[in-house]
Amino acid sequence: MTKRVSIVGGGIGGMAAALACSRAGTLIELFECSQEFTEVGAGIQMGPNVVRVLEGWGLKEALSRVAAFPERLQVRGAHSGSELGALRLGATAVQRYGAPYATIHRADLHSLLRATLTGNSDVQLNLDSELVAFQQDASSVTLQTANGHRVRSDLLIGADGLWSRVRQQLLDDGVPVSTGHLAYRALVPQKVLPVSLRSQQITVWLGPQLHVVQYPVRGGDWLNIVAVVKGHMVGDIEYWDHTANVVKLRRSMAQTCGPLRELIHAIEHWRLWGLSIRPPARGPDEFAKGRVALLGDAAHPMLPYLAQGAGMAIEDAQMLARVLQEDSLPVSDALMRYANARWQRNARVQARAIRNGEIFHATGLIRWGRDIAMKLLGERLLDVPWLYRGPD
Numbered sequence: 001m002t003k004r005v006s007i008v009g010g011g012i013g014g015m016a017a018a019l020a021c022s023r024a025g026t027l028i029e030l031f032e033c034s035q036e037f038t039e040v041g042a043g044i045q046m047g048p049n050v051v052r053v054l055e056g057w058g059l060k061e062a063l064s065r066v067a068a069f070p071e072r073l074q075v076r077g078a079h080s081g082s083e084l085g086a087l088r089l090g091a092t093a094v095q096r097y098g099a100p101y102a103t104i105h106r107a108d109l110h111s112l113l114r115a116t117l118t119g120n121s122d123v124q125l126n127l128d129s130e131l132v133a134f135q136q137d138a139s140s141v142t143l144q145t146a147n148g149h150r151v152r153s154d155l156l157i158g159a160d161g162l163w164s165r166v167r168q169q170l171l172d173d174g175v176p177v178s179t180g181h182l183a184y185r186a187l188v189p190q191k192v193l194p195v196s197l198r199s200q201q202i203t204v205w206l207g208p209q210l211h212v213v214q215y216p217v218r219g220g221d222w223l224n225i226v227a228v229v230k231g232h233m234v235g236d237i238e239y240w241d242h243t244a245n246v247v248k249l250r251r252s253m254a255q256t257c258g259p260l261r262e263l264i265h266a267i268e269h270w271r272l273w274g275l276s277i278r279p280p281a282r283g284p285d286e287f288a289k290g291r292v293a294l295l296g297d298a299a300h301p302m303l304p305y306l307a308q309g310a311g312m313a314i315e316d317a318q319m320l321a322r323v324l325q326e327d328s329l330p331v332s333d334a335l336m337r338y339a340n341a342r343w344q345r346n347a348r349v350q351a352r353a354i355r356n357g358e359i360f361h362a363t364g365l366i367r368w369g370r371d372i373a374m375k376l377l378g379e380r381l382l383d384v385p386w387l388y389r390g391p392d
């Protein structure tokens with residue numbers, strides 16, 4: 001029997017799940033609470049582990065049209081401005097890991113996933129459909145939307161993000177906590193920047209108590225910049241797209257080197273994002289129970305300091321499709337197989353992202369040791385083979 005899958009959430013995770021599961025021959029109904037499919041104006045880095053999955057789904061050509069493929073990731077001291085270390089990407093990443101390292105606008109990634117679903121009669125995308133509750137029994141799961149629909153299916157995937165309602169009902173394990181870090185972000189056409197500030201590589205500027213990441217998107221025509229500083233969000237912590245106070249940001253960057261200050265000052269309009277997390281996953285039970293499973297940020301919200309949150313959602317989708325393809329497996333066994341396959345890798349990425357945050361923002365002796373280690377070890381510190389070689 002063809003499985004009927006309900007997916008809650010139409011972000012990058014939900015779209016990737018819809019695409020992967022439809023390729024696996026299931027019938028999909030996706031429920032997104034917003035009135036339209038949108039993504040905030042920000043960039044996403046994708047390691048070779050993620051690009052390889054997308055290429056496997058036949059998206060290589062589409063990706064090459066909208067993404068950028070930087071040749072190099074460079075780490076610089078935010079105060080000194082000097083280069084601390086670098087990682088070769090481009091052809092080196094392809095040779096090491098079988099796929100390039102890409103940087104892309106979130107909306108472009110979302111659109112190219114969605115485009116593959118358009119016209120597919122096995123996939124129904126529903127907007128303005130907020131999940132309010134679900135019930136499961138031995139033979140099915142029924143979800144209920146705020147506009148009064150009840151939909152029955154064989155399984156339900158909660159891809160509803162950091163503040164997941166599905167997780168709340170499934171695990172009842174509280175809410176994410178604020179990290180005390182604020183992410184200011186901006187996207188600018190490179191042509192409006194002075195030539196000296198334009199760049200086709202990834203640059204990470206390291207603290208103390210702050211870091212900044214910049215990289216090209218939209219085939220290299222635009223530059224994405226994220227500056228992370230200490231601070232608490234005033235206003236709705238669940239909202240991703242607050243107007244930022246540029247004066248506060250510039251004040252946080254007052255001690256940084258000339259080129260970094262110049263970049264920050266060249267941009268007038270910034271958006272603000274308060275970062276919240278949960279601790280790394282502790283076991284497969286946090287990913288699936290019976291006919292319901294979590295995917296993406298709903299399952300494993302993480303700090304963006306390893307640039308893998310959306311990537312892990314895409315890897316989750318690939319594994320979910322693989323287990324659903326096995327017709328002989330009862331649904332709950334298939335979802336437990338998915339949970340077993342995914343939780344440890346995700347927990348490791350979550351933990352590494354937390355550690356990166358401590359290293360990026362280090363002060364005093366730790367900062368000094370970090371800079372020396374990076375100068376001595378360079379590429380060996382910056383490369384992450386266990387991550388980029390996966391998923392298994």
Ligand SMILES: Cc1cc2nc3c(=O)[nH]c(=O)nc-3n(C[C@H](O)[C@H](O)[C@H](O)COP(=O)(O)OP(=O)(O)OC[C@H]3O[C@@H](n4cnc5c(N)ncnc54)[C@H](O)[C@@H]3O)c2cc1C
Pocket residue numbers: 008009010011012013014031032033034043044045046129130131132159160161162164165183226273275295296297298304307308309310311312313
């Ligand atoms: C500053 C920053 C930089 C980042 N950089 C990177 C990066 O470089 N690389 C990377 O891989 N990741 C990065 N990430 C992480 C990445 O953005 C997330 O991990 C990813 O977007 C999670 O996708 P998702 O689909 O799981 O959740 P979301 O994108 O949050 O999508 C959830 C969807 O569910 C919908 N929804 C919510 N509740 C309901 C409901 N009750 N009913 C119906 N629909 C609902 C929402 O409207 C939304 O569309 C970054 C994050 C931040 C904050």
